[in-house]
Amino acid sequence: MEGAGPAHRPSMTTPEAPHIHRFLRAAAERGATDAILEVSSHAIALNRIGGLEFAAAAVTNVTPDHLDFHGDFGAYRAVKRAFVQSLSSHSIVLLNADDAAVREFARDSAADAILYGLSPAAQLRAEILQVGPTSTQFRVFMGRTSVATVRLPLPGLHNVSNALAAMGIAWSYGVPPLASKVALESFRPAERRLQTLVMGQYTVISDVAMNRGSYDAVMRTMEAIDQPLVVVTAIRGNRGAEPRS
Numbered sequence: 001m002e003g004a005g006p007a008h009r010p011s012m013t014t015p016e017a018p019h020i021h022r023f024l025r026a027a028a029e030r031g032a033t034d035a036i037l038e039v040s041s042h043a044i045a046l047n048r049i050g051g052l053e054f055a056a057a058a059v060t061n062v063t064p065d066h067l068d069f070h071g072d073f074g075a076y077r078a079v080k081r082a083f084v085q086s087l088s089s090h091s092i093v094l095l096n097a098d099d100a101a102v103r104e105f106a107r108d109s110a111a112d113a114i115l116y117g118l119s120p121a122a123q124l125r126a127e128i129l130q131v132g133p134t135s136t137q138f139r140v141f142m143g144r145t146s147v148a149t150v151r152l153p154l155p156g157l158h159n160v161s162n163a164l165a166a167m168g169i170a171w172s173y174g175v176p177p178l179a180s181k182v183a184l185e186s187f188r189p190a191e192r193r194l195q196t197l198v199m200g201q202y203t204v205i206s207d208v209a210m211n212r213g214s215y216d217a218v219m220r221t222m223e224a225i226d227q228p229l230v231v232v233t234a235i236r237g238n239r240g241a242e243p244r245s
Helices: 017-029 041-045 073-086 100-108 157-172 177-185 212-222
Strands: 056-059 092-096 112-117 124-131 136-142 145-152 193-199 202-207
Touching: 041 073, 056 073, 056 157, 073 100, 092 100, 092 157, 100 112, 112 157, 124 157, 136 157, 136 177, 145 157, 145 177, 157 177, 157 212, 202 212
Parallel strands: 056 092, 092 112, 112 124
Antiparallel strands: 124 136, 136 145, 193 202
16 A cells, blocks of 8 residues: 555555555556455455455465454355455456365356365366475476476465465466466565574574464474474464464
């Protein structure tokens, strides 16, 4: 958003509708042709994305989160489903085939749904070749055709899944798989997303895990590190009782 930066961070994942539309209009006037928006469950429920039509979308997972706002997991899942249902027949939606709840959303979508993931049922699928503490190598299949082998500079199968979602959206825009491979292999990891810091004799891996799914992903990734492990965690407030259980 306007003015956003280290000294002025947005106060919410998805701003209110007037702010989004004002920003997108200003971006278009400056020559922008595409925009990427992270849509929170709050934004869907409160219609912060009202008036927007998405050319492509991706749903990565549905795990218990923000239940203080939605009330229960069923209501949270229904909000995510509503977003998929709101997509037009001119849109493409990438759905995580490895998440049963997300996979079912394909039935409700007027958009062209593409399943991605590690599951044999996925149309856009990854075959894991090598898993390490700082990177993951995998082969990408579109249908039965191998289209690229990627060495992602990130650990964790969840990051492979995220990479597939990005490749799927790029593919829907006509970007060839090999161009996506180059982009992914040169990707610079975000801070505090399985960020590795070497401090003397210790290796510190920092992650902002916000819900049960995030913690599970981090712990599964840690299995690839064959050395003594100490876990230090803090529970963030304002996310309901469920994440603390």
